Amino acid sequence: MTNWRLPFTQIHLTGRELDYIRRVMESNHFSGDGPFTKQCERWLERATGSARVLLTHSGTAALEMAAILSGVGEGDEVIMPSFTFSSTANAFVLRGARPVFVDIDRRTLNIDPQQVAAAVTSRTRAIVPVHYAGEACDMDALEAIAREAGVMIIEDAAQALLSTWHGRPLGGIGTMGAISFHQTKNVAAGEGGALLVNDPALIERAEIVWEKGTNRSRFHRGDVDKYTWVDVGSSYLPGELIAAFLFAQLEDAESITARRRAIWDQYHAALEPLEQEGRLVRSSSRGNGHLYYVLLRSIEERTEVIEALRRKGIFAVFHYVPLHSAPAGMRYGRTHGTLSVTDDISDRLLRLPLWPDMTGDDVTYVADALAAALGAPLQAGTFER
Numbered sequence: 397m398t399n400w401r402l403p404f405t406q407i408h409l410t411g412r413e414l415d416y417i418r419r420v421m422e423s424n425h426f427s428g429d430g431p432f433t434k435q436c437e438r439w440l441e442r443a444t445g446s447a448r449v450l451l452t453h454s455g456t457a458a459l460e461m462a463a464i465l466s467g468v469g470e471g472d473e474v475i476m477p478s479f480t481f482s483s484t485a486n487a488f489v490l491r492g493a494r495p496v497f498v499d500i501d502r503r504t505l506n507i508d509p510q511q512v513a514a515a516v517t518s519r520t521r522a523i524v525p526v527h528y529a530g531e532a533c534d535m536d537a538l539e540a541i542a543r544e545a546g547v548m549i550i551e552d553a554a555q556a557l558l559s560t561w562h563g564r565p566l567g568g569i570g571t572m573g574a575i576s577f578h579q580t581k582n583v584a585a586g587e588g589g590a591l592l593v594n595d596p597a598l599i600e601r602a603e604i605v606w607e608k609g610t611n612r613s614r615f616h617r618g619d620v621d622k623y624t625w626v627d628v629g630s631s632y633l634p635g636e637l638i639a640a641f642l643f644a645q646l647e648d649a650e651s652i653t654a655r656r657r658a659i660w661d662q663y664h665a666a667l668e669p670l671e672q673e674g675r676l677v678r679s680s681s682r683g684n685g686h687l688y689y690v691l692l693r694s695i696e697e698r699t700e701v702i703e704a705l706r707r708k709g710i711f712a713v714f715h716y717v718p719l720h721s722a723p724a725g726m727r728y729g730r731t732h733g734t735l736s737v738t739d740d741i742s743d744r745l746l747r748l749p750l751w752p753d754m755t756g757d758d759v760t761y762v763a764d765a766l767a768a769a770l771g772a773p774l775q776a777g778t779f780e781r
């Protein structure tokens with residue numbers, strides 16, 4: 397076991413979590429859809445402009461709900477980047493649909509709208525943009541493509557809480573959006589998520605899917621006199637203990653985000669000399685300060701750098717194994733185009749530790765360790781993304 401001087405991530409505790417958890421323990425409402433769940437949902441509706449937010453036990457669960465509500469099934473195709481987490485695709489594969497993996501833009505690492513347009517077929521039912529690192533995808537271009545094709549947009553906004561596209565909150569733009577509160581995300585509850593139902597026509601069914609296929613939500617509002625099984629669904633709610641913890645986090649979401657952005661800026665300044673010397677390429681855009689990555693020259697160099705940082709107690713990680721080259725991605729999905737950017741970037745990308753309570757000294761320590769690990773520039777001139 398390595399004793400990390402700088403772990404990859406750490407939750408920032410606001411100080412109110414235990415107080416809120418104690419309130420749950422005193423209230424005797426431990427199951428889902430209680431007062432803290434409702435407070436989290438109202439907070440998220442205000443922050444994103446979504447018509448109805450449903451708290452879930454993970455971002456994955458929110459994507460699975462979106463896939464059910466989208467109505468996709470056998471023979472349908474859903475266009476998404478290959479450069480993403482398994483859950484983006486898995487949610488649709490569970491419905492019998494086929495993910496169609498397309499390449500990303502080399503600068504933003506977000507889905508390339510030109511590739512999306514070219515991948516549309518008569519089988520396409522949805523486009524799933526992933527706002528990587530909290531940086532917005534080109535939503536104007538994607539909305540135009542979706543409108544033309546008559547398909548819906550479901551945003552994987554797992555990393556994108558409090559980020560915007562020209563002033564529009566991410567997750568709140570598509571027909572639906574999914575947010576994650578996993579330990580690694582900006583606002584965290586260990587495991588947790590939210591489905592943003594932006595189309596009011598889907599709200600009633602979303603509540604049913606959320607509550608094991610029952611009309612419990614309508615029953616509790618007094619709209620119906622029987623509480624019964626009416627549709628497919630599952631148990632997608634978190635318990636109130638999680639919601640209580642999450643609400644304490646959400647109350648400080650703005651300051652947590654500001655703090656992450658400040659650390660992002662510190663990294664960006666500290667690594668500028670290394671970029672000028674052509675030894676690495678820095679992150680492209682700050683977004684919500686979710687993550688800071690650097691691009692190295694090769695997968696071999698990245699392996700060496702990870703090991704050199706580890707020896708100094710710095711936990712740096714990479715992702716993703718592109719879904720189109722993962723065993724399940726090959727079995728359940730298909731590709732459109734060459735995906736050469738995805739293959740190249742996923743070999744060279746390295747994520748640096750970033751959490752709200754990191755200090756400026758921590759950032760300097762990482763930057764110095766990177767400088768030492770990279771050695772001298774291999775050749776004159778710069779290398780590009």
Ligand SMILES: *Cc1c(COP(=O)(O)O)cnc(C)c1O
Nearest residue numbers: 454455456481483554576577578
């Ligand atoms: C974190 C993440 C998910 C999954 O969220 P969980 O809450 O861990 O289930 C899905 N998509 C992307 C892009 C993510 O970063």
